[in-house]
Amino acid sequence: MKRVLFSAPSVRRLLLAALACLSSPAPASDRIQIVTEELPPYNMTEDGRLTGMSTEVVQAVLEEVGVQANIQSMPWARAYDIALNSENVLIYSIARTRQREQLFKWVGIVAPMRWHLYSLPQRNIQLRRLDDARRYQIATVKQDAGEQHLLARGFAIGKNLQSSNKYAHNYEKLTLGRVDLWIANELNARYLARRAGAEVPVPVLSLPDLADDDGLSMAFSLQTSDALVERFRQGLKTVRDNGTYATIAKRWL
Structure with missing residues (x-):
């Protein structure tokens, strides 16, 4: 049988190639x-x-x-x-x-997911349609679907929308009376209210066409x-x- 001899540099290259294959990242x-x-x-x-x-x-x-x-x-x-x-x-x-x-x-x-406009029960806000909400201050999250939905329908940040980066901030603003309404999805609204141990906001207008x-x-x-x-x-x-x-x-x- 004929033996094949490898030089030291060749062996090193083969070992390095094998290690590279073993440690190669996902495609x-x-x-x-x-x-x-x-x-x-x-x-x-x-x-x-x-x-x-x-x-x-x-x-x-x-x-x-x-x-x-x-x-x-x-x-x-x-x-x-x-x-x-x-x-x-x-x-x-x-x-x-x-x-x-x-x-x-x-x-x-x-x-x-189900979206609503929420308010506190003692405010007794009643909305029959989205246009009725224009006279109120509404808490939104920057660039989320709720804010985009309202912006596309003529609402404006700084006029009747107060935009922030966190959903929890909007719930706090609602409970502290800094806004009148809060646009949120149902599961998120219920979770934040339970976690805070505070009063649960009530949906005053459902938004089935949001998504x-x-x-x-x-x-x-x-x-x-x-x-x-x-x-x-x-x-x-x-x-x-x-x-x-x-x-x-x-x-x-």
Whole structure:
């Protein structure tokens, strides 16, 4: 048998190549950035750990499709801007509105959602239609679906909208009488009221036309491959079909 001899430099190159293969990162097509906000109980930080119903669903989908990625929580306006302008970005929990339909590649619903205008019961505010709310001060979150909905209908920040970066701030402003109304989704409003141990605001006007879906979604930036988006759609479908979604929802709803 003829022996093949390797020089020391050749051996070193072979070893380095082998180590590179073992430690190589995931394919570029699988590397994604995930952004969200503090929207309890959908997504929130507790004891330094990101949790919430939507977060658990997203984590289950990641496991299903075999993709590892860190989730970053930040003010919604920043998360929204990153998802609009960067490649391979997954954003949740995002309302699928007509205004946003062509701005993202939609994966699917991760949690239920119903939007209302809220007030305190002692204020006895009665609204028959959205136009009736124009004479009141309304708390909104910068760039979220509620604020975008009102801006598109002629409401204005500094006139009848008070915009902030956190949902909890808006609940505080309502209870302190700094605003008359608060636009929020039902699960978030109930959660913040229970956590504060304060009076629960009452919905004075439902907003069924705010979103095209009956829930909050996960979506990718437009600069993401269709193949990767489809993998996540199938992953979410599997999570729903195999009972994982129902198990998560039971813990939070």
